[in-house]
Amino acid sequence: MTKHVHHQMDLTKNQTLVMTALSNANGPLSAYTILDELRDHGFRAPLQVYRALDKLVEFGLVHKLESLNAFVACQHPSCEGETKESVQFAICEKCGSVRELVNDSLIKAVKGLAKEIDFSLRESVIELRGVCSACKNGGH
Amino acid sequence: MTKHVHHQMDLTKNQTLVMTALSNANGPLSAYTILDELRDHGFRAPLQVYRALDKLVEFGLVHKLESLNAFVACQHPSCEGETKESVQFAICEKCGSVRELVNDSLIKAVKGLAKEIDFSLRESVIELRGVCSACKNGGH
């Protein structure tokens, strides 16, 4: 009855390769960027990437950024899928950094809204677009 | 010094055609669906649609649904751009309907979160995915 808490062990070869590529990246990657990075490891076709991504997203190890058509490794220690409707992203349009957030007030507000309109929520896509703290202050 | 409140008058021919197509539709349309609908009116190339859409989105008359790669006419009487960071969508994955929402608690929560992490918010993408009230109750 021991529930799996880490999928790492269960990942197939392709899933592991894609997961590693995303984990090593310091930002979101497009499927085709991943493909290019994995050609050395035998990847030849987009489907190899997309199929692995589908599973990784399903496992909650990877998130898709809808407003970027790109993918990021989950930034939480062990993101296990129950956060699917409860994760937010802050995307900096200056430096491209993505910060993953879990904000209770926001989650509550979303669930409240869904309830208010009698909407059965499966997932919520919440992406803040703007300029991150570092870019605002430090760099230009 | 009279500020324009409706862009309707200012729209160009192509913008008007695209806006009309979206307004007549009872749901979101992809750029290529719009293109097909406007071939009779002389449209030949995707850019004609995308350029019009860019402007309409800029004016706040049309919203892009990032998780669908599709576009909807703004459902508010006179959506004038200041709502750009303050609109949400409930997208039914059963019937495809899209409901546009403006929820103050949610907007507050988003702004609060942005402030909390010192993020300069330009726009927020908030799309609830699930099953709408009508589909849950009425149909199957």
Added chain:
DNA sequence: ATCTTGATGTTATATTATAACATATTTGCG
């Protein structure tokens, strides 16, 4: 008038994603 700006037209191409089908590998179970 002509200059600038914005809109349009057109061809080509880039980017993102899936369909369809064949083969291989793993897993469950009698």
Added chain:
DNA sequence: CGCAAATATGTTATAATATAACATCAAGAT
């Protein structure tokens, strides 16, 4: 074990979404 079912992989082709680059046209300003 041996076989069936399910899952993963490989491969080719194609669909769907979006932009680059460049030519032309129309409207308003000085």
